[in-house]
Protein backbone atom coordinates (compact mmCIF):
# COMPACT_ATOMS: atom_id res chain seq x y z
CA UNK A 1 0.00 0.00 0.00
CA UNK A 2 1.08 3.57 -0.67
CA UNK A 3 -0.19 6.47 1.36
CA UNK A 4 -1.45 9.73 -0.17
CA UNK A 5 -2.51 12.62 2.09
CA UNK A 6 -5.03 15.16 0.77
CA UNK A 7 -4.94 18.44 2.66
CA UNK A 8 -7.23 21.37 1.86
CA UNK A 9 -5.65 24.82 1.61
CA UNK A 10 -7.89 27.66 0.50
CA UNK A 11 -5.21 30.23 -0.44
CA UNK A 12 -1.50 30.83 -0.92
CA UNK A 13 -1.27 32.94 2.26
CA UNK A 14 2.01 31.76 3.78
CA UNK A 15 0.55 31.00 7.23
CA UNK A 16 -2.22 28.87 5.67
CA UNK A 17 0.22 27.01 3.44
CA UNK A 18 2.54 26.30 6.39
CA UNK A 19 -0.38 25.05 8.47
CA UNK A 20 -1.42 22.71 5.64
CA UNK A 21 2.19 21.56 5.18
CA UNK A 22 2.58 20.68 8.85
CA UNK A 23 -0.68 18.74 8.74
CA UNK A 24 0.45 16.95 5.57
CA UNK A 25 3.78 15.94 7.12
CA UNK A 26 1.98 14.78 10.28
CA UNK A 27 0.30 11.94 8.31
CA UNK A 28 3.82 10.60 7.67
CA UNK A 29 5.09 11.00 11.24
CA UNK A 30 6.37 14.58 10.83
CA UNK A 31 9.15 16.06 8.70
CA UNK A 32 11.97 14.53 10.80
CA UNK A 33 10.55 11.09 10.18
CA UNK A 34 10.11 11.78 6.45
CA UNK A 35 13.80 12.71 6.13
CA UNK A 36 15.14 10.32 8.74
CA UNK A 37 18.97 10.15 8.72
CA UNK A 38 19.14 12.84 6.01
CA UNK A 39 20.47 16.34 6.42
CA UNK A 40 20.86 18.12 3.10
CA UNK A 41 17.52 18.38 1.28
CA UNK A 42 17.18 19.51 -2.34
CA UNK A 43 13.90 21.25 -3.22
CA UNK A 44 12.90 20.54 -6.81
CA UNK A 45 10.07 22.89 -7.80
CA UNK A 46 8.55 23.01 -11.28
CA UNK A 47 10.17 26.08 -12.86
CA UNK A 48 9.21 25.39 -16.46
CA UNK A 49 9.71 28.99 -17.53
CA UNK A 50 9.46 32.54 -16.22
CA UNK A 51 5.78 33.46 -16.05
CA UNK A 52 3.69 35.54 -13.70
CA UNK A 53 2.73 33.55 -10.61
CA UNK A 54 -0.99 34.00 -11.35
CA UNK A 55 -0.66 31.97 -14.56
CA UNK A 56 -0.05 28.81 -12.47
CA UNK A 57 2.84 27.63 -14.65
CA UNK A 58 5.32 27.19 -11.81
CA UNK A 59 5.24 25.86 -8.25
CA UNK A 60 3.89 28.68 -6.09
CA UNK A 61 6.52 30.62 -4.07
CA UNK A 62 4.48 30.27 -0.85
CA UNK A 63 4.75 26.50 -1.06
CA UNK A 64 8.48 26.77 -1.76
CA UNK A 65 8.99 29.23 1.12
CA UNK A 66 6.76 27.31 3.55
CA UNK A 67 8.62 24.04 2.94
CA UNK A 68 12.03 25.75 3.16
CA UNK A 69 11.11 27.45 6.45
CA UNK A 70 9.87 24.19 7.98
CA UNK A 71 13.04 22.36 6.88
CA UNK A 72 15.32 25.08 8.26
CA UNK A 73 13.33 25.28 11.53
CA UNK A 74 13.99 21.55 11.87
CA UNK A 75 17.76 21.98 11.34
CA UNK A 76 17.93 20.64 7.80
CA UNK A 77 20.18 22.24 5.19
CA UNK A 78 18.11 23.34 2.23
CA UNK A 79 18.97 23.78 -1.44
CA UNK A 80 17.03 24.19 -4.65
CA UNK A 81 17.47 23.59 -8.34
CA UNK A 82 15.74 23.03 -11.65
CA UNK A 83 16.60 23.24 -15.31
CA UNK A 84 13.88 25.36 -16.94
CA UNK A 85 12.70 24.55 -20.45
CA UNK A 86 13.36 28.14 -21.44
CA UNK A 87 15.51 30.77 -19.69
CA UNK A 88 18.15 30.59 -16.94
CA UNK A 89 17.38 29.27 -13.46
CA UNK A 90 18.02 32.71 -11.88
CA UNK A 91 15.70 34.57 -14.27
CA UNK A 92 12.94 32.01 -14.04
CA UNK A 93 13.18 31.73 -10.24
CA UNK A 94 12.92 35.52 -9.94
CA UNK A 95 9.87 35.67 -12.20
CA UNK A 96 8.30 32.74 -10.34
CA UNK A 97 8.43 34.76 -7.11
CA UNK A 98 11.31 32.92 -5.45
CA UNK A 99 13.45 36.04 -5.07
CA UNK A 100 12.20 36.88 -1.53
CA UNK A 101 12.57 33.41 0.00
CA UNK A 102 15.94 32.94 -1.68
CA UNK A 103 17.14 36.30 -0.33
CA UNK A 104 15.75 35.93 3.17
CA UNK A 105 16.37 32.25 3.87
CA UNK A 106 19.53 30.23 3.78
CA UNK A 107 18.86 28.19 0.64
CA UNK A 108 21.77 26.95 -1.47
CA UNK A 109 21.56 27.13 -5.23
CA UNK A 110 22.42 23.68 -6.58
CA UNK A 111 24.58 23.42 -9.69
CA UNK A 112 22.11 22.62 -12.47
CA UNK A 113 24.47 23.72 -15.26
CA UNK A 114 27.22 21.20 -14.55
CA UNK A 115 26.62 17.69 -15.92
CA UNK A 116 27.30 14.26 -14.53
CA UNK A 117 27.05 10.96 -16.42
CA UNK A 118 25.28 8.22 -14.49
CA UNK A 119 24.67 4.57 -15.35
CA UNK A 120 21.57 2.76 -14.21
CA UNK A 121 21.90 -0.93 -15.16
CA UNK A 122 18.53 -1.90 -13.61
CA UNK A 123 16.61 0.45 -15.89
CA UNK A 124 13.47 -0.58 -17.76
CA UNK A 125 14.83 1.14 -20.85
CA UNK A 126 17.35 3.99 -20.33
CA UNK A 127 20.56 2.78 -18.72
CA UNK A 128 22.49 6.01 -19.14
CA UNK A 129 21.60 9.54 -18.08
CA UNK A 130 23.36 12.87 -18.01
CA UNK A 131 22.06 14.67 -14.94
CA UNK A 132 22.52 18.05 -13.27
CA UNK A 133 25.60 17.79 -11.05
CA UNK A 134 23.92 19.59 -8.14
CA UNK A 135 21.49 16.72 -7.59
CA UNK A 136 24.36 14.64 -6.17
CA UNK A 137 25.36 17.20 -3.54
CA UNK A 138 22.29 16.48 -1.42
CA UNK A 139 21.11 13.54 0.72
CA UNK A 140 17.48 13.71 -0.35
CA UNK A 141 15.15 15.26 -2.91
CA UNK A 142 11.84 16.86 -1.98
CA UNK A 143 9.92 17.16 -5.23
CA UNK A 144 7.42 20.03 -5.47
CA UNK A 145 5.45 19.45 -8.68
CA UNK A 146 2.62 21.61 -10.01
CA UNK A 147 -0.55 19.84 -11.17
CA UNK A 148 -1.03 20.76 -14.85
CA UNK A 149 -2.17 19.37 -18.16
CA UNK A 150 0.41 18.35 -20.78
CA UNK A 151 0.21 17.80 -24.54
CA UNK A 152 2.27 14.62 -24.70
CA UNK A 153 1.79 12.90 -21.32
CA UNK A 154 -1.72 14.35 -20.61
CA UNK A 155 -0.63 15.55 -17.17
CA UNK A 156 2.56 16.83 -15.64
CA UNK A 157 2.76 16.01 -11.97
CA UNK A 158 5.01 14.05 -9.64
CA UNK A 159 6.80 11.76 -12.11
CA UNK A 160 7.41 14.33 -14.84
CA UNK A 161 8.78 16.91 -12.39
CA UNK A 162 12.16 15.13 -12.31
CA UNK A 163 12.66 15.75 -16.06
CA UNK A 164 14.01 19.12 -14.88
CA UNK A 165 17.03 17.30 -13.39
CA UNK A 166 18.27 16.83 -16.95
CA UNK A 167 20.28 19.90 -17.88
CA UNK A 168 19.23 22.36 -20.56
CA UNK A 169 18.98 21.29 -24.15
CA UNK A 170 19.63 17.61 -23.36
CA UNK A 171 15.91 17.42 -22.61
CA UNK A 172 15.16 18.07 -26.28
CA UNK A 173 17.39 15.13 -27.26
CA UNK A 174 15.15 12.78 -25.29
CA UNK A 175 12.13 14.08 -27.19
CA UNK A 176 13.91 13.41 -30.46
CA UNK A 177 15.17 9.94 -29.51
CA UNK A 178 11.95 8.85 -27.76
CA UNK A 179 9.15 10.56 -29.66
CA UNK A 180 6.31 8.21 -28.72
CA UNK A 181 4.67 8.59 -25.34
CA UNK A 182 5.35 4.98 -24.27
CA UNK A 183 9.13 5.20 -24.59
CA UNK A 184 9.23 8.75 -23.29
CA UNK A 185 7.21 7.66 -20.22
CA UNK A 186 9.51 4.67 -19.61
CA UNK A 187 12.46 7.04 -19.65
CA UNK A 188 10.72 9.22 -17.02
CA UNK A 189 10.14 6.14 -14.87
CA UNK A 190 13.83 5.16 -15.13
CA UNK A 191 14.84 8.69 -14.25
CA UNK A 192 12.67 8.56 -11.11
CA UNK A 193 13.95 5.13 -10.13
CA UNK A 194 17.47 6.47 -10.43
CA UNK A 195 16.92 9.75 -8.57
CA UNK A 196 14.49 8.30 -6.00
CA UNK A 197 13.05 11.54 -4.56
CA UNK A 198 12.22 10.90 -0.91
CA UNK A 199 8.96 12.81 -0.82
CA UNK A 200 6.52 14.70 -3.05
CA UNK A 201 4.20 17.61 -2.32
CA UNK A 202 1.86 18.44 -5.19
CA UNK A 203 0.87 22.08 -5.61
CA UNK A 204 -2.78 21.81 -6.62
CA UNK A 205 -4.07 24.83 -4.73
CA UNK A 206 -4.34 26.46 -8.15
CA UNK A 207 -3.76 23.89 -10.90
CA UNK A 208 -3.75 24.33 -14.69
CA UNK A 209 -6.29 22.91 -17.14
CA UNK A 210 -6.66 23.16 -20.92
CA UNK A 211 -3.70 24.10 -23.11
CA UNK A 212 -1.01 23.25 -20.49
CA UNK A 213 1.68 23.11 -19.30
CA UNK A 214 2.37 26.79 -20.11
CA UNK A 215 -0.69 28.32 -21.69
CA UNK A 216 -3.64 26.65 -19.97
CA UNK A 217 -6.18 28.19 -17.59
CA UNK A 218 -5.52 28.38 -13.83
CA UNK A 219 -8.04 26.25 -11.97
CA UNK A 220 -8.64 26.45 -8.21
CA UNK A 221 -8.56 23.04 -6.54
CA UNK A 222 -7.60 24.12 -3.00
CA UNK A 223 -5.38 21.09 -2.47
CA UNK A 224 -1.90 20.12 -1.34
CA UNK A 225 -1.25 16.39 -1.78
CA UNK A 226 1.59 14.46 -0.11
CA UNK A 227 3.21 11.08 -0.73
CA UNK A 228 6.40 9.05 -0.87
CA UNK A 229 4.97 7.41 -4.02
CA UNK A 230 4.84 9.52 -7.21
CA UNK A 231 2.66 7.00 -9.05
CA UNK A 232 0.04 6.91 -6.30
CA UNK A 233 0.12 10.71 -6.19
CA UNK A 234 -0.35 11.16 -9.97
CA UNK A 235 -3.02 8.43 -10.05
CA UNK A 236 -4.98 10.05 -7.20
CA UNK A 237 -4.81 13.51 -8.76
CA UNK A 238 -5.88 11.99 -12.10
CA UNK A 239 -8.95 10.43 -10.46
CA UNK A 240 -9.72 13.81 -8.90
CA UNK A 241 -9.98 15.35 -12.38
CA UNK A 242 -11.89 12.33 -13.78
CA UNK A 243 -8.94 11.08 -15.80
CA UNK A 244 -8.53 7.30 -15.74
CA UNK A 245 -4.95 6.66 -14.49
CA UNK A 246 -4.67 3.94 -17.16
CA UNK A 247 -4.56 6.81 -19.67
CA UNK A 248 -1.43 8.13 -17.94
CA UNK A 249 1.36 5.95 -19.29
CA UNK A 250 3.82 6.89 -16.54
CA UNK A 251 1.37 5.35 -14.02
CA UNK A 252 1.20 2.02 -15.87
CA UNK A 253 4.91 1.84 -16.65
CA UNK A 254 5.83 3.17 -13.21
CA UNK A 255 4.02 0.34 -11.48
CA UNK A 256 5.65 -2.21 -13.80
CA UNK A 257 9.04 -0.73 -12.95
CA UNK A 258 8.42 -0.85 -9.19
CA UNK A 259 8.20 2.92 -8.75
CA UNK A 260 4.79 2.81 -7.06
CA UNK A 261 1.12 1.86 -7.31
CA UNK A 262 -1.69 3.36 -9.37
CA UNK A 263 -4.60 1.05 -8.53
CA UNK A 264 -7.18 2.40 -6.11
CA UNK A 265 -7.05 -0.62 -3.80
CA UNK A 266 -3.28 -0.17 -3.36
CA UNK A 267 -3.56 3.46 -2.22
CA UNK A 268 -4.44 4.52 1.30
CA UNK A 269 -6.03 7.98 1.25
CA UNK A 270 -5.69 10.01 4.44
CA UNK A 271 -6.53 13.61 5.35
CA UNK A 272 -9.51 15.44 3.86
CA UNK A 273 -12.23 13.70 1.92
CA UNK A 274 -11.60 12.93 -1.77
CA UNK A 275 -15.01 14.40 -2.70
CA UNK A 276 -13.96 17.91 -1.49
CA UNK A 277 -11.51 18.16 -4.38
CA UNK A 278 -13.28 16.19 -7.12
CA UNK A 279 -13.49 18.24 -10.34
CA UNK A 280 -15.16 16.10 -13.03
CA UNK A 281 -15.27 18.98 -15.54
CA UNK A 282 -11.52 19.70 -15.34
CA UNK A 283 -10.35 20.26 -18.93
CA UNK A 284 -7.84 17.46 -19.63
CA UNK A 285 -7.35 15.13 -22.63
CA UNK A 286 -9.41 12.04 -21.71
CA UNK A 287 -9.92 10.52 -25.16
CA UNK A 288 -7.58 7.84 -26.47
CA UNK A 289 -4.86 9.34 -28.66
CA UNK A 290 -2.77 7.66 -31.30
CA UNK A 291 0.86 7.82 -30.36
CA UNK A 292 3.63 8.75 -32.79
CA UNK A 293 5.63 5.78 -34.12
CA UNK A 294 8.85 6.08 -36.06
CA UNK A 295 8.12 3.01 -38.18
CA UNK A 296 5.21 0.78 -39.19
CA UNK A 297 1.96 1.10 -41.08
CA UNK A 298 1.02 4.24 -39.22
CA UNK A 299 3.87 6.10 -40.86
CA UNK A 300 1.96 6.41 -44.15
CA UNK A 301 -1.20 7.71 -42.47
CA UNK A 302 0.51 9.78 -39.80
CA UNK A 303 -0.86 13.17 -40.75
CA UNK A 304 -4.40 11.85 -41.09
CA UNK A 305 -4.49 10.11 -37.73
CA UNK A 306 -2.18 11.90 -35.34
CA UNK A 307 -2.88 14.95 -33.22
CA UNK A 308 -0.84 17.91 -34.37
CA UNK A 309 0.28 21.33 -33.17
CA UNK A 310 -1.57 24.21 -34.86
CA UNK A 311 -0.54 27.87 -34.80
CA UNK A 312 -3.11 30.56 -34.14
CA UNK A 313 -1.67 33.38 -36.24
CA UNK A 314 -3.79 36.00 -34.50
CA UNK A 315 -1.82 35.27 -31.30
CA UNK A 316 1.62 34.58 -32.81
CA UNK A 317 4.21 37.29 -32.14
CA UNK A 318 6.83 35.78 -34.49
CA UNK A 319 9.30 35.40 -31.60
CA UNK A 320 10.83 32.22 -33.05
CA UNK A 321 10.90 30.27 -29.75
CA UNK A 322 9.00 27.35 -31.33
CA UNK A 323 11.53 27.09 -34.16
CA UNK A 324 14.51 27.41 -31.83
CA UNK A 325 13.37 24.62 -29.50
CA UNK A 326 11.89 22.18 -32.01
CA UNK A 327 14.07 19.07 -31.44
CA UNK A 328 13.16 17.32 -34.72
CA UNK A 329 15.96 16.79 -37.24
CA UNK A 330 15.41 18.42 -39.65
CA UNK A 331 13.31 20.96 -37.77
CA UNK A 332 9.58 20.65 -38.28
CA UNK A 333 9.06 24.42 -38.09
CA UNK A 334 10.44 27.07 -40.39
CA UNK A 335 9.89 30.72 -41.30
CA UNK A 336 7.53 30.92 -44.21
CA UNK A 337 8.46 34.53 -44.79
CA UNK A 338 11.57 35.57 -42.87
CA UNK A 339 10.58 36.78 -39.38
CA UNK A 340 6.90 36.84 -40.22
CA UNK A 341 5.13 33.50 -40.04
CA UNK A 342 6.36 30.22 -38.55
CA UNK A 343 5.04 27.20 -40.38
CA UNK A 344 4.88 23.51 -39.40
CA UNK A 345 6.19 20.83 -41.68
CA UNK A 346 4.25 17.81 -40.38
CA UNK A 347 6.36 15.42 -42.44
CA UNK A 348 9.20 15.94 -39.96
CA UNK A 349 7.10 16.60 -36.85
CA UNK A 350 7.61 13.96 -34.12
CA UNK A 351 4.65 15.23 -32.03
CA UNK A 352 6.70 16.02 -28.96
CA UNK A 353 4.65 19.24 -28.51
CA UNK A 354 7.67 21.21 -27.25
CA UNK A 355 6.52 24.08 -29.49
CA UNK A 356 3.08 24.09 -27.83
CA UNK A 357 4.69 23.77 -24.40
CA UNK A 358 7.14 26.62 -24.82
CA UNK A 359 5.31 29.17 -26.99
CA UNK A 360 5.35 32.28 -24.78
CA UNK A 361 2.17 33.69 -26.30
CA UNK A 362 -0.18 30.70 -26.13
CA UNK A 363 -0.37 30.68 -29.92
CA UNK A 364 -0.04 26.90 -30.38
CA UNK A 365 -2.68 24.34 -29.48
CA UNK A 366 -2.99 20.63 -30.17
CA UNK A 367 -5.67 19.48 -32.58
CA UNK A 368 -6.80 15.85 -32.55
CA UNK A 369 -8.39 14.66 -35.82
CA UNK A 370 -11.79 13.06 -35.19
CA UNK A 371 -10.69 9.81 -36.87
CA UNK A 372 -7.74 9.66 -34.43
CA UNK A 373 -10.08 9.86 -31.42
CA UNK A 374 -11.80 6.64 -32.53
CA UNK A 375 -8.67 4.51 -32.37
CA UNK A 376 -6.97 3.40 -29.17
CA UNK A 377 -3.37 4.20 -28.35
Ligand code: SF4
Nearest residue numbers: 316317319320322359
Ligand atom coordinates in the same frame (compact mmCIF):
# COMPACT_ATOMS: atom_id res chain seq x y z
S1 SF4 B 1 6.65 30.50 -30.25
FE1 SF4 B 1 4.53 31.06 -30.51
S2 SF4 B 1 4.52 33.28 -30.72
FE2 SF4 B 1 6.64 32.59 -31.04
S3 SF4 B 1 6.80 32.29 -33.25
FE3 SF4 B 1 6.20 30.33 -32.45
S4 SF4 B 1 3.95 30.32 -32.55
FE4 SF4 B 1 4.61 32.43 -32.80
Ligand code: SF4
Nearest residue numbers: 326349350352353355
Ligand atom coordinates in the same frame (compact mmCIF):
# COMPACT_ATOMS: atom_id res chain seq x y z
S1 SF4 C 1 6.91 21.03 -34.59
FE1 SF4 C 1 6.46 21.03 -32.42
S2 SF4 C 1 5.57 19.04 -32.02
FE2 SF4 C 1 6.58 18.92 -33.99
S3 SF4 C 1 8.63 18.15 -33.55
FE3 SF4 C 1 8.77 20.39 -33.56
S4 SF4 C 1 8.44 21.00 -31.44
FE4 SF4 C 1 7.78 18.86 -31.62
